Amino acid sequence: MSKVTCDMAVSLDGFTAGPNQSLDKPFGEGEDGRLTRWMTEEPEAHAEVLESITAAGAFIMGRNMFGPSRGDWDLEWTGWWGDEPPYHAPVFVLTHHEREPVEMKGGTTFTFVTEGIEAALAQAREAAGDAAVAIAGGAHTVNQYLAAGAIDELRLHVAPVVLGAGERLFEGVGDVDLEPVGKPWGTDLVTHLTYRVNR
Amino acid sequence: MSKVTCDMAVSLDGFTAGPNQSLDKPFGEGEDGRLTRWMTEEPEAHAEVLESITAAGAFIMGRNMFGPSRGDWDLEWTGWWGDEPPYHAPVFVLTHHEREPVEMKGGTTFTFVTEGIEAALAQAREAAGDAAVAIAGGAHTVNQYLAAGAIDELRLHVAPVVLGAGERLFEGVGDVDLEPVGKPWGTDLVTHLTYRVNR
Numbered sequence: 001m002s003k004v005t006c007d008m009a010v011s012l013d014g015f016t017a018g019p020n021q022s023l024d025k026p027f028g029e030g031e032d033g034r035l036t037r038w039m040t041e042e043p044e045a046h047a048e049v050l051e052s053i054t055a056a057g058a059f060i061m062g063r064n065m066f067g068p069s070r071g072d073w074d075l076e077w078t079g080w081w082g083d084e085p086p087y088h089a090p091v092f093v094l095t096h097h098e099r100e101p102v103e104m105k106g107g108t109t110f111t112f113v114t115e116g117i118e119a120a121l122a123q124a125r126e127a128a129g130d131a132a133v134a135i136a137g138g139a140h141t142v143n144q145y146l147a148a149g150a151i152d153e154l155r156l157h158v159a160p161v162v163l164g165a166g167e168r169l170f171e172g173v174g175d176v177d178l179e180p181v182g183k184p185w186g187t188d189l190v191t192h193l194t195y196r197v198n199r
Numbered sequence: 200m201s202k203v204t205c206d207m208a209v210s211l212d213g214f215t216a217g218p219n220q221s222l223d224k225p226f227g228e229g230e231d232g233r234l235t236r237w238m239t240e241e242p243e244a245h246a247e248v249l250e251s252i253t254a255a256g257a258f259i260m261g262r263n264m265f266g267p268s269r270g271d272w273d274l275e276w277t278g279w280w281g282d283e284p285p286y287h288a289p290v291f292v293l294t295h296h297e298r299e300p301v302e303m304k305g306g307t308t309f310t311f312v313t314e315g316i317e318a319a320l321a322q323a324r325e326a327a328g329d330a331a332v333a334i335a336g337g338a339h340t341v342n343q344y345l346a347a348g349a350i351d352e353l354r355l356h357v358a359p360v361v362l363g364a365g366e367r368l369f370e371g372v373g374d375v376d377l378e379p380v381g382k383p384w385g386t387d388l389v390t391h392l393t394y395r396v397n398r
Contacts, residue, residue: 180390
């Protein structure tokens with residue numbers, strides 16, 4: 001069965017985004033691109049990490065990671081991710097509002113799942129085949145899958161940043177049994193930590 | 200002037216202790232020794248880190264790190280740390296209740312400071328001479344010194360543990376400018392991360 005992975009860019013105090021995420025500030029207030037500077041400023045140094053993030057055969061994300069709107073769909077909106085999203089694979093979006101799939105350039109299809117996290121995972125597993133399923137975020141979605149014991153490998157990319165408020169990883173996940181995998185490493189902009197989640 | 204250092208054993212979700220710290224559970228509920236297993240089970244692997252923790256010329260700690268009592272002093276109590284505490288140096292204890300200094304075996308003297316964090320730091324600097332001053336904890340004390348911009352080097356020892364509640368590092372410290380120092384490293388029980396705090 002597919003391995004379920006999760007990569008999260010996170011502040012040293014455990015936030016994956018600041019408060020009040022919006023169209024202008026998808027990572028919330030106070031973040032100012034600091035959680036992902038390593039991706040934009042040092043892509044070569046982290047090439048292997050960046051590849052592994054998008055290597056999955058299918059992705060799952062919360063609705064807030066798909067777009068800033070809430071409630072009924074704004075059908076003009078096709079995500080933060082531009083015409084050709086970086087996923088190049090099926091992406092399952094958790095939502096309470098039904099919507100027809102949206103096909104993007106480059107092989108990314110957004111499929112909207114209203115039946116909950118287990119249903120989304122089952123669909124993603126089927127779409128991924130032998131490849132991994134990645135829980136793409138945000139924190140609320142990751143926390144739900146962690147609490148359900150559904151994530152096999154958690155890869156944290158810790159920026160030397162203190163956000164102080166926002167979306168917090170690990171909130172309400174219970175007692176998760178983690179085991180470091182490989183060696184931690186990093187640059188001035190990020191430290192990469194990988195954990196196996198034992199069941 | 201003395202460098203001000205701070206070593207903190209911390210869970211992956213940012214707690215330095217679980218909730219409801221008490222005489223029986225100095226690290227609070229749910230911690231069960233898991234934040235400091237690396238110290239007790241792998242002292243050789245981390246010998247250099249352990250030495251650097253106690254290398255300072257003077258230490259500052261919050262009252263809750265000195266003992267479980269609150270309010271007026273129980274004068275029978277001389278700390279969690281046994282007859283010969285591991286500090287072997289002057290230790291300044293932040294408190295609102297005056298008390299005469301307590302001299303322990305091995306060179307540790309607990310001096311009780313009621314005039315606040317700046318006064319304690321001034322006394323510790325004087326006692327330390329050219330050696331470092333270490334902010335020993337707990338989280339509340341460290342957060343006060345971080346918010347005051349008084350810590351030069353923060354050394355986090357991150358256990359692969361999710362506590363979910365308790366005393367949280369970085370709470371209310373504002374926007375701290377951190378810069379990784381050296382390379383992160385660790386074992387299955389802990390990851391060591393060092394940061395310079397820029398002013």
